[in-house]
Amino acid sequence: MLSFVLKRLLQSVIVMLLLSIVIFVGLWLIGNPADVLISSEATEADRLAAIKALGLDKPLWQQYLIFLGNAVQGDWGTSFVYKEPVTTILLQRLPASVELAAVAFVIAITVSIPAGLYAGLRPDSAPARAIMAFSLVGVSIPTFWQGMLLIIAFGIAIPILPVGDRGDIATYFGITSSLWTLDGWSHVVLPAFSLALLKMSLLIRVTRAATVEVSHLDFVTFAYAKGVRAWKVVIGHILRNALIPLVTVIGIEVGNLLAYGVITETVFSWPGLGKLLINSIKVLDRPLIVAQLTYTALLFIFINFVVDILYTVIDPRVKSVMGRQVT
Amino acid sequence: MEKTKFGLALAAALSLAPISAKAEELRVGLAAIATSVDPHFHRAGYNFDLRENISDALVYANGATGEVEPRLAASWEITSDTNWLVILEPKAKFDNGNPLGADDVIYSLCRVRNVPNSPGLYSGFIETVANVTDAGNGKIMIESREPDPNLLRNLSNIGIVENPTGRTLTYDDKTCGNDSWLDTNGFNNGTVSAGIGHYRVTKFTPDVEIVLQRNDQYYGKPAHYDTVVIKALPDNSARIAALLGDSVDVINSVPINAVESVQSAGKFHLSSTPSTLLIFLLADQHQEPTPKVSDADGKNPFLDPRVRKALNLAINRNEIAETVMGGMAQPAGQIILDGIFGHNPDLAPYPYDPAKAKALLAEAGYPNGFSLVLSAPSDRYVNGAQVAQAVAAMLSQIGLQVTLETFPRSIYFTKASDYEFSLYLAGAAADTGEGLSQMINLAGTRDPDRGWGGANRGRYSSEVTDKHLAQAQATLDDAEREKLIQAASKQVYEDDGYVPLYHELGVWAVRNGIQYEANANLINIFYTARPE
Numbered sequence: 001m002l003s004f005v006l007k008r009l010l011q012s013v014i015v016m017l018l019l020s021i022v023i024f025v026g027l028w029l030i031g032n033p034a035d036v037l038i039s040s041e042a043t044e045a046d047r048l049a050a051i052k053a054l055g056l057d058k059p060l061w062q063q064y065l066i067f068l069g070n071a072v073q074g075d076w077g078t079s080f081v082y083k084e085p086v087t088t089i090l091l092q093r094l095p096a097s098v099e100l101a102a103v104a105f106v107i108a109i110t111v112s113i114p115a116g117l118y119a120g121l122r123p124d125s126a127p128a129r130a131i132m133a134f135s136l137v138g139v140s141i142p143t144f145w146q147g148m149l150l151i152i153a154f155g156i157a158i159p160i161l162p163v164g165d166r167g168d169i170a171t172y173f174g175i176t177s178s179l180w181t182l183d184g185w186s187h188v189v190l191p192a193f194s195l196a197l198l199k200m201s202l203l204i205r206v207t208r209a210a211t212v213e214v215s216h217l218d219f220v221t222f223a224y225a226k227g228v229r230a231w232k233v234v235i236g237h238i239l240r241n242a243l244i245p246l247v248t249v250i251g252i253e254v255g256n257l258l259a260y261g262v263i264t265e266t267v268f269s270w271p272g273l274g275k276l277l278i279n280s281i282k283v284l285d286r287p288l289i290v291a292q293l294t295y296t297a298l299l300f301i302f303i304n305f306v307v308d309i310l311y312t313v314i315d316p317r318v319k320s321v322m323g324r325q326v327t
Numbered sequence: 328m329e330k331t332k333f334g335l336a337l338a339a340a341l342s343l344a345p346i347s348a349k350a351e352e353l354r355v356g357l358a359a360i361a362t363s364v365d366p367h368f369h370r371a372g373y374n375f376d377l378r379e380n381i382s383d384a385l386v387y388a389n390g391a392t393g394e395v396e397p398r399l400a401a402s403w404e405i406t407s408d409t410n411w412l413v414i415l416e417p418k419a420k421f422d423n424g425n426p427l428g429a430d431d432v433i434y435s436l437c438r439v440r441n442v443p444n445s446p447g448l449y450s451g452f453i454e455t456v457a458n459v460t461d462a463g464n465g466k467i468m469i470e471s472r473e474p475d476p477n478l479l480r481n482l483s484n485i486g487i488v489e490n491p492t493g494r495t496l497t498y499d500d501k502t503c504g505n506d507s508w509l510d511t512n513g514f515n516n517g518t519v520s521a522g523i524g525h526y527r528v529t530k531f532t533p534d535v536e537i538v539l540q541r542n543d544q545y546y547g548k549p550a551h552y553d554t555v556v557i558k559a560l561p562d563n564s565a566r567i568a569a570l571l572g573d574s575v576d577v578i579n580s581v582p583i584n585a586v587e588s589v590q591s592a593g594k595f596h597l598s599s600t601p602s603t604l605l606i607f608l609l610a611d612q613h614q615e616p617t618p619k620v621s622d623a624d625g626k627n628p629f630l631d632p633r634v635r636k637a638l639n640l641a642i643n644r645n646e647i648a649e650t651v652m653g654g655m656a657q658p659a660g661q662i663i664l665d666g667i668f669g670h671n672p673d674l675a676p677y678p679y680d681p682a683k684a685k686a687l688l689a690e691a692g693y694p695n696g697f698s699l700v701l702s703a704p705s706d707r708y709v710n711g712a713q714v715a716q717a718v719a720a721m722l723s724q725i726g727l728q729v730t731l732e733t734f735p736r737s738i739y740f741t742k743a744s745d746y747e748f749s750l751y752l753a754g755a756a757a758d759t760g761e762g763l764s765q766m767i768n769l770a771g772t773r774d775p776d777r778g779w780g781g782a783n784r785g786r787y788s789s790e791v792t793d794k795h796l797a798q799a800q801a802t803l804d805d806a807e808r809e810k811l812i813q814a815a816s817k818q819v820y821e822d823d824g825y826v827p828l829y830h831e832l833g834v835w836a837v838r839n840g841i842q843y844e845a846n847a848n849l850i851n852i853f854y855t856a857r858p859e
Binding site for chain 1 (some may be wrong): 362363364369370371372424443444445446447448450451454472511512515532533534535536558559560562563564565566568569571572574594706735736737738739740741742743753754755756757758764765768772774775776777779781782
């Protein structure tokens with residue numbers, strides 16, 4: 001198990017190194033941040049001064065090595081645009097993203113698993129068809145569009161929910177969050193639902209497919225024949241086995257929620273990481289982009305790691321395979 | 328004696344009561360908000376916004392009236408061609424109660440060149456300053472290198488901060504003998520005051536929100552609103568939704584396709600004014616062959632004035648302003664906006680005459696036109712890409728084979744600076760609120776050493792224009808200088824050096840019951856906002 005963890009760690013370091021190189025070269029190919037940042041009324045001398053101030057006058061490999069050297073020491077650089085340390089800015093924005101993702105995650109899971117399970121157990125019933133129709137709509141509507149629809153419906157036509165922004169925040173138990181206040185909740189509901197809709201629909205479909213598959217297997221039939229109560233079969237046999245593919249999908253989706261709420265955050269002007277990423281890309285704020293994408297990679301690596309651990313809990317067979325892989 | 332004092336205080340308290348009773352708040356949603364509280368950190372429109380509200384400069388170049396108004400400079404006098412004697416506002420005090428002194432002004436001007444990691448210094452505004460000295464009795468003497476009529480207008484962009492060094496620096500154009508400067512982060516986290524202004528920043532979250540509190544110790548006319556909440560809403564639809572959904576009272580750069588929904592809501596009015604931001608086409612007038620033209624026998628057709636004239640005649644500016652821009656633009660025949668110092672009223676608008684344009688092309692040796700790529704930024708100007716599309720269609724009507732390419736601005740301006748375009752669309756405004764700086768920036772021959780032609784990436788160059796502009800730069804007499812700028816405009820017009828399209832309108836949507844200033848420099852002034 002320990003060597004499995006070590007191997008994973010090594011892999012992640014390599015992935016992150018490669019990623020940072022790709023981002024560096026990619027951004028360098030795109031253009032010169034100084035040209036975006038300087039005023040159109042500025043003189044050529046001002047432009048050269050800006051290039052020098054941002055360290056862009058050095059050759060790319062040198063810029064990269066400087067970045068790497070600092071990053072190893074925990075300094076991820078200073079934003080070109082804000083001149084604040086990148087970590088400060090990211091930490092400022094992270095709580096908002098985590099809040100939104102957490103609420104969206106809870107909405108998605110609490111709706112999709114029961115609904116998917118039901119649709120898988122009674123595939124021909126009318127409610128199951130309704131659930132599947134709903135999930136099809138949810139998967140097909142583009143996020144930005146349903147976001148706008150939600151805003152128009154609940155923010156403007158029937159103005160019961162505030163539009164955009166994060167709402168009041170409060171601090172309890174050392175955690176500053178908008179989820180501690182009523183105003184915060186009224187702000188988060190709409191974007192969280194919008195963000196959850198696609199995940200929800202996807203998870204419904206995955207749960208249903210897994211349920212249908214598992215519920216026809218011999219051990220389920222045997223359990224029923226044995227006289228095990230129906231709900232025990234559903235929870236203990238069907239759901240537990242259906243969870244294995246589901247956990248993988250949920251893992252990836254959690255990562256997506258945390259890192260790529262870009263569209264929802266933009267539409268709802270939610271002050272999270274996604275909105276920051278888009279804005280940094282627009283002005284080629286390289287230190288911020290590099291830090292954010294590396295954070296994202298780290299996040300996915302971590303989630304995959306947790307998923308692998310979870311497998312062993314849900315399905316003991318996996319543990320033996322993992323042991324063998326290492327030796 | 329005591330009694331009178333008390334009575335006065337009571338009267339003052341009573342007279343203030345109706346204002347302070349309900350803490351009034353103005354909520355503004357902007358397409359871009361300041362990236363720093365530091366008044367000298369980054370020269371960009373969204374930073375001018377905040378600076379003008381929190382950190383007064385010596386003067387204010389009013390974008391609504393075109394006038395230069397006193398601020399920290401109570402008055403001034405030109406004592407010789409290059410010497411300006413400025414009397415500092417005696418009532419102006421910093422947050423800690425210290426009065427404004429000559430050393431603060433000198434320190435601030437010195438700091439402009441010494442902001443580490445600045446992505447764009449303000450140094451262009453103080454280039455002509457040769458020396459600043461304490462003239463005693465709350466006066467300073469500013470010397471310019473050569474006569475500079477726009478000295479104070481330029482200085483209107485430099486916020487004055489308090490000198491923390493405890494000594495008076497000796498001005499020079501490097502470091503003024505000082506090696507430790509106020510840190511930008513100190514301004515952002517509130518440990519350093521940004522200076523003397525109508526408002527103070529109480530909360531600054533980059534790219535999210537800025538909260539301002541009225542400065543009740545302000546020396547001049549106080550602002551009306553107690554607090555101003557500025558929210559960053561870069562996405563057009565999010566900005567409109569925030570307005571319609573009642574989370575903000577004012578938004579800027581109203582997207583054209585949303586004008587109707589704002590008006591039909593019945594709760595808002597539009598506040599608009601033509602801005603100095605000129606949107607233009609500029610042809611490469613330097614390279615031969617030029618990169619994005621083909622079928623022209625290796626020549627650069629734009630070196631021929633007849634071809635440039637054809638471009639100007641081929642464009643239906645009214646159509647673009649009315650249809651593509653939805654009326655949010657004012658057709659332009661010259662660089663300087665009507666009503667701005669230096670505008671030449673004698674230059675007739677370019678007629679729309681595609682037949683004549685075709686004839687001119689034939690005369691220049693291109694009866695069948697030539698192939699051309701028109702380049703435009705996709706996300707820089709209001710409806711910029713659509714305007715470029717319309718222009719491309721109009722140019723094909725005079726027989727050119729036009730392909731349109733658009734790039735996000737992150738790529739676009741690098742390419743333009745590397746002279747990769749043959750005909751490109753761009754925009755430039757008058758930072759100083761008058762025409763000379765805009766002319767020098769656009770029509771002056773591109774020369775980094777001289778600081779000329781910074782936005783002239785097609786490298787239009789005319790000796791006559793340059794001569795007029797150089798002369799204007801050294802003429803202190805307003806009437807004479809304006810004539811020179813007008814002569815330069817005329818020359819550009821006759822050379823067909825530029826294809827001016829229109830001046831963008833600055834458009835704000837404002838909740839009824841609030842009065843909000845439409846500013847020709849596209850700056851947001853919160854201290855003039857008030858209930859109607």
